[in-house]
Amino acid sequence: MPPASAITALPNAAAPARARQKPRVAPWLLPLILVLGLFYLYPVFDVFRLALTRATLLGDEGGYTFATLAQTLSRPEIPGILGVTATFTLASVFSQQLLGLFIALVVVRGEKRRLFGTTIVRTTALIAWVVPGIAGGIIWKMLFNEAPFGGLNSLLRLMGASPVQWLSDPNLVMWSVVVSNVWRGTAFSMVVMYAALKAIDPVLYEAASVDGATARQRLFHVTLPQLRSAILVNMILITIQTLNTFDAIISLTGGGPGRSTEVLSLYTFNVVFRNYDLASGAVLSILMLIISLGLALIYAAFLPKGEER
Amino acid sequence: MKASTSERIGDVLSYLFMLVIFAFFAWPLLWLLSLALRTRKEVFLGVSRFIPKAPTLDNFITILSSDKFAGYLWNALKLSSLSALGCLVVALPAAYAFSRFEFRGKGAWMMALLSVQMISPLVIMVPLYRYMASIGLTDSHFGATMVYIALAVPMVTWILKGTIDGIPATLDEAAMIDGCSRFGVFLRVILPLSTPGIASAFIISVIGGWSQFLVPFLLITKESLTPIGVGIFQYAGTQNDSSIQLLAAACLVSVVPAIIAFLALQRLILGALTAGAVKG
Numbered sequence: 001m002p003p004a005s006a007i008t009a010l011p012n013a014a015a016p017a018r019a020r021q022k023p024r025v026a027p028w029l030l031p032l033i034l035v036l037g038l039f040y041l042y043p044v045f046d047v048f049r050l051a052l053t054r055a056t057l058l059g060d061e062g063g064y065t066f067a068t069l070a071q072t073l074s075r076p077e078i079p080g081i082l083g084v085t086a087t088f089t090l091a092s093v094f095s096q097q098l099l100g101l102f103i104a105l106v107v108v109r110g111e112k113r114r115l116f117g118t119t120i121v122r123t124t125a126l127i128a129w130v131v132p133g134i135a136g137g138i139i140w141k142m143l144f145n146e147a148p149f150g151g152l153n154s155l156l157r158l159m160g161a162s163p164v165q166w167l168s169d170p171n172l173v174m175w176s177v178v179v180s181n182v183w184r185g186t187a188f189s190m191v192v193m194y195a196a197l198k199a200i201d202p203v204l205y206e207a208a209s210v211d212g213a214t215a216r217q218r219l220f221h222v223t224l225p226q227l228r229s230a231i232l233v234n235m236i237l238i239t240i241q242t243l244n245t246f247d248a249i250i251s252l253t254g255g256g257p258g259r260s261t262e263v264l265s266l267y268t269f270n271v272v273f274r275n276y277d278l279a280s281g282a283v284l285s286i287l288m289l290i291i292s293l294g295l296a297l298i299y300a301a302f303l304p305k306g307e308e309r
Numbered sequence: 310m311k312a313s314t315s316e317r318i319g320d321v322l323s324y325l326f327m328l329v330i331f332a333f334f335a336w337p338l339l340w341l342l343s344l345a346l347r348t349r350k351e352v353f354l355g356v357s358r359f360i361p362k363a364p365t366l367d368n369f370i371t372i373l374s375s376d377k378f379a380g381y382l383w384n385a386l387k388l389s390s391l392s393a394l395g396c397l398v399v400a401l402p403a404a405y406a407f408s409r410f411e412f413r414g415k416g417a418w419m420m421a422l423l424s425v426q427m428i429s430p431l432v433i434m435v436p437l438y439r440y441m442a443s444i445g446l447t448d449s450h451f452g453a454t455m456v457y458i459a460l461a462v463p464m465v466t467w468i469l470k471g472t473i474d475g476i477p478a479t480l481d482e483a484a485m486i487d488g489c490s491r492f493g494v495f496l497r498v499i500l501p502l503s504t505p506g507i508a509s510a511f512i513i514s515v516i517g518g519w520s521q522f523l524v525p526f527l528l529i530t531k532e533s534l535t536p537i538g539v540g541i542f543q544y545a546g547t548q549n550d551s552s553i554q555l556l557a558a559a560c561l562v563s564v565v566p567a568i569i570a571f572l573a574l575q576r577l578i579l580g581a582l583t584a585g586a587v588k589g
Contacts, residue, residue, distance in 0.1 A: 028406035031399040039459030040425050046436035106323050121327045124334040130571045132520030134542045135564050139337050147550050151340035154355030244429040247522040265431055272435050285432040292427045
């Protein structure tokens with residue numbers, strides 16, 4: 001995932017040293033260009049080429065054709081898949097952003113007031129973030145399990161509530177998946193929001209309290225406006241991360257029951273590596289690419305231009 | 310003293326919120342630990358045996374003494390550290406150039422690097438699978454390492470550029486006046502001074518490599534070469550409810566190294582990730 005520093009460390013940031021003679025740049029960049037060319041540029045180019053063939057994972061491409069493009073995009077399950085993807089992404093992104101902001105606010109307040117446990121809370125959230133996606137899925141599968149060892153239902157039973165079908169109820173399963181994704185992803189937003197909060201000029205708060213602003217007014221008229229661009233950029237970054245998430249879903253629900261949690265990336269994976277349909281997979285990859293690229297452009301548009309932050 | 314009572318109320322609310330947050334983030338891992346320490350019988354007693362009556366390490370012993378898991382862990386360690394090393398070799402010179410040199414299209418290059426980061430690994434794996442198969446790089450750690458490097462290198466370059474930006478350029482000039490070449494400056498001045506940034510970039514890419522699933526899942530089919538991320542997935546597929554305590558232990562074994570690596574350098578890593586945001 002992109003570093004939070006990308007949010008503000010813009011290309012124009014540091015004035016570089018002027019060497020006495022102009023240094024040659026190419027040798028320094030060559031390894032990077034080679035690696036990215038071989039493993040990004042070439043594959044992306046190839047994806048576009050494959051989308052116009054009937055290639056399978058096992059070989060034979062046949063001639064070039066637009067048929068795959070039309071056939072893939074008109075598959076009956078596509079609207080459902082896109083709907084599931086949108087729900088998953090929107091719910092995850094908004095929950096992560098809100099929760100991340102709240103935790104950051106409370107942690108900053110806690111540090112100021114020297115409350116006990118702020119570091120523990122921050123570290124616990126970060127530990128969840130380091131858990132590999134597959135393991136995260138397996139862990140949550142154990143929690144959502146409806147057998148006696150299910151970590152949530154046995155809690156509910158203890159409190160006398162009736163158990164919930166976390167993963168087998170098609171109307172509920174999406175929210176279970178979102179909860180597990182929020183568990184793993186929130187720390188990123190928390191870190192970004194924490195850094196952005198720390199970067200706010202304390203003079204603004206002094207001025208606000210001189211003017212007699214209440215805590216609520218300080219939050220809405222100083223803190224949130226100051227965080228605006230960090231929030232926007234963070235939301236776009238986590239949107240792209242969420243769109244690309246599939247390892248945590250594959251080990252939690254495998255996309256089921258039915259297709260109720262099969263997001264676009266998981267669907268693409270299944271099409272290519274389970275049905276060996278390389279050409280359709282390439283079309284779906286392009287669809288993913290277009291969605292991500294659209295968001296990347298929005299990201300670029302929100303970057304502060306030239307102004308010092 | 311109205312202000313102080315409202316501060317008190319705020320403190321109480323903060324504690325309540327922190328408690329809820331802590332429970333949410335800690336419960337899954339505590340539950341995992343609890344299951345992993347139980348005997349088969351106690352697993353079915355649910356939350357009433359959150360602290361097992363007869364805690365046992367047998368599950369961990371079973372997992373760690375199987376050749377399979379030892380292999381998974383070793384492969385993951387090898388792949389993630391080699392790729393992190395490779396990542397530094399590729400990213401450091403580029404980060405130096407981006408930080409110190411002025412050249413045409415620099416901004417565009419940096420943006421391109423960022424947008425590359427947004428391409429899903431899945432997109433590049435679709436064609437890469439056939440490409441790697443045709444040049445014989447499937448079932449090889451070398452092939453997988455190269456792809457790991459490519460996936461991590463854009464972010465690592467950004468982090469390292471941030472670190473090098475923090476080193477005053479006057480040091481470069483001073484060393485060059487003393488007769489150091491550009492490369493000498495890079496080697497003798499920049500590298501030693503950016504150790505903290507290098508260390509955190511290294512750990513960040515090790516953690517990223519450790520959690521890799523897609524790349525090894527597709528490129529490596531031999532069990533003896535499989536890293537833990539894929540190993541645990543396949544192991545989970547073969548387990549049923551009666552061996553859930555073993556799965557919990559296996560899961561913990563796969564998670565703990567990443568957590569330890571992170572905790573060891575937590576401050577540095579967070580510093581590197583947020584450097585730009587704080588410095589502005």
